[in-house]
Amino acid sequence: MSQTPVSNDAVAALSRQFKQKLNQLTSLALIGGVVGGLIIVLVVTSSSRIRKTLGIDESSPLNLTRTIEQRYVVEESSGFIQAVKRVSPTVVSITTEETGIDFFGRTVQRSGAGTGFILTSDGLIATNKHVVEGGEKFKVVLADGKSYDATVKARDPYADLAILKIEATGLPVIELGDSESLEVGQWVLAIGNALGEFNNSVSVGVVSGKNRLLEAGTAELSGLIQTDATINPGNSGGPLVNIKGQVVGISTAIASPTGSSVGVGFAIPVNSIKKAIDSVRKTGKIIRPRLGLRYLLINQAIEEALSLPIDRGALIRASENQPGIVPGGPAEKAGLKEGDIILEMNKDRIDEQRPLASLLTEYSPGDEVTLLILRDKARQEIKLTLEALE
Numbered sequence: 001m002s003q004t005p006v007s008n009d010a011v012a013a014l015s016r017q018f019k020q021k022l023n024q025l026t027s028l029a030l031i032g033g034v035v036g037g038l039i040i041v042l043v044v045t046s047s048s049r050i051r052k053t054l055g056i057d058e059s060s061p062l063n064l065t066r067t068i069e070q071r072y073v074v075e076e077s078s079g080f081i082q083a084v085k086r087v088s089p090t091v092v093s094i095t096t097e098e099t100g101i102d103f104f105g106r107t108v109q110r111s112g113a114g115t116g117f118i119l120t121s122d123g124l125i126a127t128n129k130h131v132v133e134g135g136e137k138f139k140v141v142l143a144d145g146k147s148y149d150a151t152v153k154a155r156d157p158y159a160d161l162a163i164l165k166i167e168a169t170g171l172p173v174i175e176l177g178d179s180e181s182l183e184v185g186q187w188v189l190a191i192g193n194a195l196g197e198f199n200n201s202v203s204v205g206v207v208s209g210k211n212r213l214l215e216a217g218t219a220e221l222s223g224l225i226q227t228d229a230t231i232n233p234g235n236s237g238g239p240l241v242n243i244k245g246q247v248v249g250i251s252t253a254i255a256s257p258t259g260s261s262v263g264v265g266f267a268i269p270v271n272s273i274k275k276a277i278d279s280v281r282k283t284g285k286i287i288r289p290r291l292g293l294r295y296l297l298i299n300q301a302i303e304e305a306l307s308l309p310i311d312r313g314a315l316i317r318a319s320e321n322q323p324g325i326v327p328g329g330p331a332e333k334a335g336l337k338e339g340d341i342i343l344e345m346n347k348d349r350i351d352e353q354r355p356l357a358s359l360l361t362e363y364s365p366g367d368e369v370t371l372l373i374l375r376d377k378a379r380q381e382i383k384l385t386l387e388a389l390e
Helices: 008-024 048-053 078-090 270-283 300-306 330-334 356-360
Strands: 029-035 038-044 091-101 107-118 124-127 137-141 147-155 162-165 187-194 198-216 219-227 239-241 246-254 265-269 295-297 314-316 341-345 368-375 378-385
Touching (some): 078 107, 078 239, 091 187, 091 198, 107 187, 124 270, 147 270, 187 246, 198 265, 219 356
Antiparallel strands (some): 029 038, 091 137, 137 147, 147 162, 187 198, 187 239, 219 265, 239 246, 246 265, 314 341, 341 368, 368 378
């Protein structure tokens, strides 16, 4: 059977008819199919720019064999890079020196290292209290390499926080974020003087947990942020920041069987120290509020040992021959008694994750708070005005 060849004029005519049909289309059709991981998208439009890209123009037959590929790359790390660029100039390395006695009774100089971050342009710097503990001389090295002698301006009686001061002006200042808004799984970065040798080292991780309780030596740290961002010796006092470059915590401790980071690090939430920072800015010292009482934090073991009616709260009781209610203090004025169990403060529940001391960091002297207490198995509310801790 013979076949009649199609002339070039006929092909051109068919092409013109097809282009006319395309020009009548005003909608965008997307046809997607997945075969073995291949996604095919066909876009049909009346746009002259797209027609030209597809090889459809007014002067030549339709080109159905031309393939155009465009690749859009989303740079996931760009947020981290911008956060580091924003924060790094505000991060400082801290070295400490103290005089000690060695095994042979000789006088020796001991040194330590940590990290801090700049709070004010005139040289207030935040770090951990344990970084400067026992130190006699302190030196701060800025990100640009400039070195300054430093003095300890204040130590927080509640938190592992100390404020240093250097004599400088025009310094870059870190932005304080909101640790309360952190979500588990959220990206964070730890920046610090890793191992006391590698200043402004950056590690990336996520928030692994919130309101963690940690026993560090004789101290008990509560309300902590847990992260798998690497925190090494020397990182103490450095900022834990969010993707916006705002500090949300102060790197303070790790849990490790080896003494090195195994991805279980902890930071003090920045919200718990904001009042202390404001106090130093305004008065030159940290002024914390007090309730005027001594207490034992209740857990299940304490409940069973003391036959208490509840497994949480703060039991007011004497300690080390000191009365549970401080004479003349806010608690006595408000009518609290030994044996009372404080369950809530301003509707915030008191337990091991959020002990009374942790809640107090959110208030200032002069604030009035409402305490929900348990007395003789009956609940009642008592109002109390906080006073300054001397």
